[in-house]
Structure formats: structure tokens, C-alpha cells
Amino acid sequence: MADLISVQAPPRSAADFFSDPLDTHPLWFKPSLFLSSTFDSESYVSELRTFVPFDTLRSELQAHLAALHHELVDLINRDYADFVNLSTKLVDVDAAVVRMRAPLVELREKIDQYRGSVDRSLVALKNGLKQRSEAASARETLELLLDTFHVVSKVEKLIKELPSVPADWSNGDVNLAERNSMSNGVSAPLVENGTNLRETQSMLLERIASEMNRLKFYIAHAQNLPFIENMEKRIQSASLLLDASLGHCFTDGLEHQDANAIYNCLRAYAAIDNTRSAEEIFRTTIVAPLIQKIIPHDMSAVIAGSSRDELENDYQQIKQCVDKDFKFLLEISSTENSGLHVFDFLANSILKEVLSAIQKGKPGAFSPGRPKEFLKNYKSSLDFLAHLEGYCPSRSAVAKFRAEAVYVEFMKQWNIGVYFSLRFQEIAGALDSALTATSLVSVQNIHSGEGISLKLTLKQSVTLLESLRSCWREDILVLSCTDKFLRLSLQLLSRYSNWLSSGLAARKMGNTGSSSGFEWVVSAVPDDFIYIIHDVNCLVKEVCGGYLERVLELLSSCSADVLDSVKQSILQGGRSLMDLVPLVINTIIEALVEKSVEDLRQLKGITATYRMTNKPLPVRHSPYVSVVLRPLKALLDGERATAYLTTESRNELLLGAATEITGRYYELAADLVSVARKTESSLQRIRQGAQRRAGASSDVSDHNVSDTDKICMQLFLDIQEYGRNLSALGVEAANIPAYRSLWQCVAPPDRQNKITF
Known part of the structure; x- marks a missing residue:
């Protein structure tokens, strides 16, 4: 029966016996990729198309498909008995399905009923929670409005309990027992302790400020409510009364330097977040009068003979005022754990008034048009700022002081x-x-x-x-x-x-x-x-x-x-x-070489002296040799070189000049000797030709010294003298390559190997 199902296998050629197995695939073809759960045919083909032709890919896939069919047939043939028996075991399957379907349908209906019941319960629960939340929110709003009303009423009551301010407050303490208007519960203890009226009012103002801060909190959470809008005038009126009373009490405390009253007023200002008012009151009440005495706005009030725009003396007086008249408030505001760190009297009161006074009284102090005075004022200002920073209790306070807008504005005035x-x-x-x-x-x-x-x-x-x-x-x-x-x-x-x-x-x-x-x-x-x-x-x-x-x-x-x-x-x-020194030395050398070359050009007269003449061999050097190094010697022996040239620079200049002059000497001498030899050779050929044409003997005066030999001898005597002159200056001529070349060019054959003068 296994033979009934078969698939025609592809014919195998004779060459297949010696080729690769049928299931062999190229390296780029990986069948295992088809089994991956993330396999995508389009991406697979797009990746292979870049380096595999479509025909090749199609052929390989068809071969793989044929192999899979062949494998499937092998599997069926191998387990054919089980494959046939599979159909005989699937008997009455439909009846079994019907029997299993009934309980499943019943279960589904029950689940749907339970789900509907749960959904209805959930909706009812959500509605209840929503109503409960709305009720809670309404209750919170009502409580907030009631609290707001109670706080407003309390503030108004406390403001009414503020003592009236008689004209004789400045005379000292007042017996509070005589004031029937004081009806709050703290009056009796305060009277017993002898607390003055100023301190009592400051304490009450601090309490009112605390309630006003609480009121601001309530208003911030109950905005746009009609009840709050209706109470807006009452709240505004209470706020104005508080600001006025607090300002008056703080001013009075500053004038009498009442530390307790000032402390309470500052805490009140901090509670209502109105630090700027306290800083401005201190500036106008205490700081401004003293600063304007030092730097009047009207320049006619300046002391005669003093510098119009100089600030150093003014800063000294201001420092004294700070130490004497402003220190008490600075110490109070910097009290540890007092919560008064929010105030910055240094910047917003003292420095602000100083800046204003300078701008109005001495505007020229900021002008950089006179740099000397400007710098003096700038350094004095920095010293003054450092003095103010000395009152900062911590580094963070110093950083805060420098970050204030007034400080930044003050520094901008100095256009560095x-x-x-x-x-x-x-x-x-x-x-x-x-x-x-x-x-x-x-x-x-x-x-x-x-x-x-x-x-x-x-x-x-x-x-x-x-x-x-x-x-x-x-x-x-x-x-x-x-x-x-x-x-x-x-x-x-x-x-x-x-x-x-x-x-x-x-x-x-x-x-x-x-x-x-x-x-x-x-x-x-x-x-x-x-x-x-x-x-x-x-x-x-x-x-x-x-x-x-x-x-x-x-x-x-x-x-x-x-x-x-x-x-x-x-x-x-x-x-x-x-690095410029060698350039300067080279410039000096170039100037010296130019002067020396003018004298060296005289050696061209040696040719005229010995050419076509019967002069004997020279026995002494030419006169020009003595003046070749004269510019160099005059420079080195001069007063400036002796006084200002270091030994190192002197030696560098001497050696460089001697080397350059010797090099030019060699160029001129070598050119002269070359021309002389070429000329003599030409003349010799002309004489020999003339003698051959005349039939005369070719024997010339071979034993006579030639003109070129005389020229070379003269040059040899000259360079010997030149070498002696170099030695007199301290330069060893034999160590100069150009001199050795010059010696080789003009020295007699028996003197070539040794340089001696």
C-alpha cells in the first residue's frame, strides 16, 4: 500500500554521483528562517534581491519545495498504517459535539446574567460615590466660606481693638488699664508686665497679619464665588487698615528703636508677604534723611573745596551711619530662626537710597570719561559693597544680596x-x-x-x-x-x-x-x-x-x-x-657684508695687473685685503658694541659676519680664477694654431710662469693675509668651510693639504 502514494523524484544525472547532495543549499539560503515566528516573506525577498537574482532565488525555492514534497511522501509511506487508521477512529464526532455544546451554551447565559448584574451594581456604586464626592466638595466649600466669614469678622474685630494712637506716644509707656477700648483678653497680663502701648499694638498687628495670611489662603481656594465677591470690599478695607496701622507702628518703632515692636512688625510684614513696604518705610524714614545729608541732591549744599564727584569720603560717612544708625534693624532682621530672612534691607533700603543719592547728587561719579577718578570711585564702591556684605550672616545671604535687582542696577552704573x-x-x-x-x-x-x-x-x-x-x-x-x-x-x-x-x-x-x-x-x-x-x-x-x-x-x-x-x-x-635677536644680528651682518663686498670687488683688478704683462710673481698681498674686515672690526671695537653687546651676541655676530664675507670672497675669487683659466686656455689654442700655420716650432716657453699662475699666487697671498686678519679678530679661518674652499682654489699644489699663514 505504501507504493500507492509516491512522488516522481527529479532525475539524477550521472554527474550527481560526484556532486553535492540534493539538499545542499547556497550559503545565502537558510531554510531554518522559514520556521521563525517572525518570518516575513516580503522582507526576506527584499533582503536577498540586493545580491541574488530573482531567477536564482525562484529556482532555489522551487528546489526546496520539491524536497519538502518528497520528504512529506516519505513520512506518509513510513507511517501509512497509522495514517489510514486515523479516518476509522473519527466515528460519531458530530453527536459528541452536540452533547458538549449544550452545557457550554448554558454556562455562557449564566455568565452574561452575572455580568449584567455586576455592571448595574457598578453604575449604582459610581453614582453613589459621585454624589458623595459632590456632597463632600459642597461641604468643604461651605466650611471654607464659613471660615472665611469668621476670619474676616475676627480681623475686623481685632482692627477695632487696636489702640488709638495719641500724639504723646513718643513720651514712653502708657498705662493700659486707663484705656477702656482694650477689651481683648491679653490686656491685663500686658499691663501687669508693664508692656508699653507700642509693643502691644505691634503684637496685635502681628496677630491680625497672621489672620490676614490665613484669609488670603481661603480666598485663593474659593475664587469666583459670589459669597467671596460680596465680601471683597470688607476684605480690602481690612487690608488697607492693617497696612496703615502696621506702617505707622513700624515707623514709630524705628524712630524710637523699639526692638520688640520692630520685631513684631517685621513678623507681621512677613506673614502678609509685604516685605517691600517694610523695606521702603525703613528707607524713607531712617536711611534717606541721613544719606541726603551726606550726598545732597542740591549740589550747592556740597562743602566748598571738596571734590565734586569723589565718593570715597561719602562712603566713609555712610559706613559710619550703617554701623551707628542702621545696624540695630539689620541685627533684628538677621536673628536666627526668626523667619525674617525674607527682608533685604541692605539692598532694597540702604543701597537703593545710596544709588539714588549718587545719581541725583553726583551723576558724574559714574562717568568713565575721567578714568582716574572713575576707577577711584569704582574701587570705593566695591569696598562699600564689601562692607555691606559683612552684615550678611551666611554665604547664601551674600548670594541673595548680590542677586537683588538694586545690586545689579548699581553694578550696571559702572561701565567698565x-x-x-x-x-x-x-x-x-x-x-x-x-x-x-x-x-x-x-x-x-x-x-x-x-x-x-x-x-x-x-x-x-x-x-x-x-x-x-x-x-x-x-x-x-x-x-x-x-x-x-x-x-x-x-x-x-x-x-x-x-x-x-x-x-x-x-x-x-x-x-x-x-x-x-x-x-x-x-x-x-x-x-x-x-x-x-x-x-x-x-x-x-x-x-x-x-x-x-x-x-x-x-x-x-x-x-x-x-x-x-x-x-x-x-x-x-x-x-x-x-626670536627677533637672530634676525637683528643677520641684518647687521648683511650691512657689514655689503660694505666688505665693495672692497672685495677690487680683486678684479688683479686680472688686469697680470694679464698679458711680464710682471714677475707677486711677493706680497694686495692693498684691498687690509680693509675688507675693517667695517666688522670697527663695529666690534666701537663704544656701543663694547657697552651693550653680550659675549654671546658678539661671538654670534663675529662668526656670522666672517662666514658671510668669506663666502662672498670665495665666490668672487673662484669666478676670477675660472675666467682667467678659460681665457688662458683660449689664448693658448690660438697661439698653437698660428704657429702651426706659420710652420714654426710648437715649443713655446713652457718653462715660463703663466698669467693664471700669477693671478692665483696673488690671490693666495691675499687670502693668507685675510686669514691673519680673521685670527686677529678671534676667528679661526680654517674652521670656515668657504675659506677652506678658497684655499683649495688658489693655493699652489704643494700647499693644498695644509692651511698656514
């Missing part, structure tokens, strides 16, 4: 940006004016602020040092602008370096016209550049030494990273100056 701009123009302008001069200006020695003599020789260098020091002078520097003054210092160094390097470059390129801005470098002689070398060395020593220490001392409060950055930036500026 404009002040720095003016100082920038003053300092940078002085240096720029000195650097735009048409010549180098020598000056007498100056002395540093530390007493160390700096022998600067040029006005440009002196101006640079003065400008650098001005950036950090006490009467110029503003600590809040130290970054700008540091940048200005570095800009000054850069400006000087650029002035010098650009001038030297223009001199070398020949771009030194009258309008180029480098006229000074045209008129400068080598001796002037000695001044520059000396000044640069002195400036570098000062910038990287005492000047750097001064700057770091002023910034000692900064972090280590900031100090390191400042140090490295200033040292970099000093190094940029030091």
Missing part, C-alpha cells in the same frame, strides 16, 4: 567696558605713536619700579615697558577685567615684535619707501641695531622675570590652571621677542 576702551586707547596709543616714528630715538637709562636699573636705550623699547607696566598698575587695573588687560599686554608684545620683524623684512626686501611705514629701518645703521639687540635682551629678562612675578602676584587668588595659562602666555610673548 568703556573704561577699558579708554585705557586701551591710552596705553596702546602711546606705544603705537612711538613705533610710528620715522627713526630710532635713543634715550637715557630708566629705572624699573622695583629699583633695578634697566639700561634701555631706545624710546620705542622704553614705551613698550611703560605700557606693559601700565596694564597692571594699581591706579589702572580693574580685577574684573584682568583677562582684557592680560590680552592687552600680549598685544603690546606682539605689536613691538611685529614692528621690528616687519621692518627688518622690509629692509631685506628693499620695500622701504617713504610711505611704507618703515622709514626708521632705512636710516638705521648697524650701531643702531646693537641698541635693538640690547633692548630686546633686557625686555625679555624683565618680561620673563620681575614683570611675570608681578602679574602672578596680582592673580594669586586664581586657580592653579589659570595661573599656569597666564604664565605660559607671558613666557610665550618673551620668547617671541627673543
